[in-house]
Amino acid sequence: MSNEFEGKVALITGGSSGIGRATAIAFAKKGAKIVIASRREKESEETVAMIKEIGSEAIFVKTDITQATEVENLVNQTINTYNRLDYAFNNAGTEGILGPSIEQTEENWNQVISTNLKGVWLSMKYQIPEMLKNGGGSIVNNASIAGLIGFPNGSIYGASKHGVIGLTKAVALEQATAGIRINSVCPGVIQTDMVDRGFSQDDDGEAKAQIAAAHPIGRIGKPEEVANAVVWLCSDAASFITGHSLTIDGGYTVQ
Structure with a gap:
């Protein structure tokens, strides 16, 4: 286990799963103590157990990131337990209900925007003051290639992810001289529960094969490939990078 992040705390x-779980484990392997936030208790406790198995420390704080009081409690619990916050990966998100924009409901708009965009804003709102107490830190927000290009039937999701990129850039500028670097990652299609839900009615696997083929690299991504990029952005190796959107998409957006 590398000690690059020894004694540091990552939220x-x-x-509870997918990219978030893979990133938590990647941080833990480098010595960081981990705080897991999610609404799903069973899966999150499984992540905590995995981290403890590799010899690091972790806690789970049940959190709905759309609620300011719960996000504030999350950060307070982090400080109460570990007395510091150094890194944050604001990853929680939802695809909502996909379909033509004119068929979308206000309820779906509110759910997706609240989770994907408001949740990232609230997270940074409470994370940044604690990082400032330590003299700095690093935040990575999970956007998407849907924050870079448009996808039919994904208008609300795309709007939320474009918003994450814009929010990231603005807050990065606000904190640029304060020792806090803020970046985003823009994954392509990654093998996660969210993707599995999208293909749940694809019995023969044809649609999944077509999506894989749409990535010039010839496959969809692995959660660990995004996790490694997040950890790198938080490391001293990326010390001159802030306000950046790192595309991790197997060449999808190059075409």
Whole structure:
């Protein structure tokens, strides 16, 4: 185990599975103590157990990131337990209900925007003051290639992810001289529960094969490939990078 992040604390929202879980484990392998935030208790406790198995420390704080009081409690619990916050991966998100924009409901708009965009804003609102107490830190927000290009039937999701990128850039500028670097990652299609839900009615696997083929690299991504990028952005190796949107998409958006 590398000790690059020894004694440091990383908070991961949406850490119950997929990219969030993989990132929590990647931080832990480098010596960080981990705080997992999610609404799903069983899966989050499984993530905590995995982290403890590799010899690091972790806690789970049940959190709905759309609620300011719960996000504030999350950060307070982090400080009460570990007395510091150094890194955050604001990853929790939802795809909502996909379909033509004119068929969308206000309820779906509110749910997706509240989770994907408001949740990232609230997370940074409470994370940044604690990082400032330590002289700095690093935050990575999970956007998407849907924050870079448009996808039919994904208008609300795309709007939320474009918003994450804009929010990231603005807050990065606000904190640029304060020792806090803020970046975003823009994954392509990654093998996660969210993707599995999208293909749940694809019995023969044809749609999944087509999506894989749409990535020039010839496959969809792995959660660990995004996790490694997040950890790198938080490391001293990326010390001159802030306000950046790192695309991790197997070449999808190059075409």
